[in-house]
Amino acid sequence: AQSVAQPEDQVNVAEGNPLTVKCTYSVSGNPYLFWYVQYPNRGLQFLLKYITGDNLVKGSYGFEAEFNKSQTSFHLKKPSALVSDSALYFCAVRTTDSWGKFQFGAGTQVVVTP
């Protein structure tokens, strides 16, 4: 079985400050990890993924995430948040044998204030 936890329902940050959205996972094999962002009344958009290789993954819109196998975490980060980063963020995991069937976290609402 696989699962994903996003421990924070909401993250509040001031514009220009660093942004971190936390994600931990539990899988029985090697994980594929993804971050998606959802703007109001829109579908989910791909931000970045970890498949293998470097633990630090860079993605769209200045976001990055660090894969930490020992802590089973894949936290999303941005050095300087923008008001336009306000959205709902989802972490997702699947394994090499789970067929494209992702397990999504519950989502974290990010609110960036001017």
Place this chain on the structure above:
Amino acid sequence: NAGVTQTPKFQVLKTGQSMTLQCAQDMNHNSMYWYRQDPGMGLRLIYYSASEGTTDKGEVPNGYNVSRLNKREFSLRLESAAPSQTSVYFCASSARDRGVYGYTFGSGTRLTVV
């Protein structure tokens, strides 16, 4: 523009009515998926189709049926709608059935069952 197209965008049904949600992708993807999104629960997989001609149940298939009409189209049918099916429904597709490249999502269908 290439992508995943869902229709309708909004729908209100009375309990017991039936309807079909349509999804089409023009990216030549093999695999397609239906998810529902509920507050605080992330996205949950209803059904998926690894390739044309195959469909399988996901995490929450009860009350739904699907049809993979051809490689492009994957429809979701509610035979007798219930208020518990009030949700936002997303269709997604992926280039490989193992989803290594992640999903491309449609913009969603917001369904209310009264």
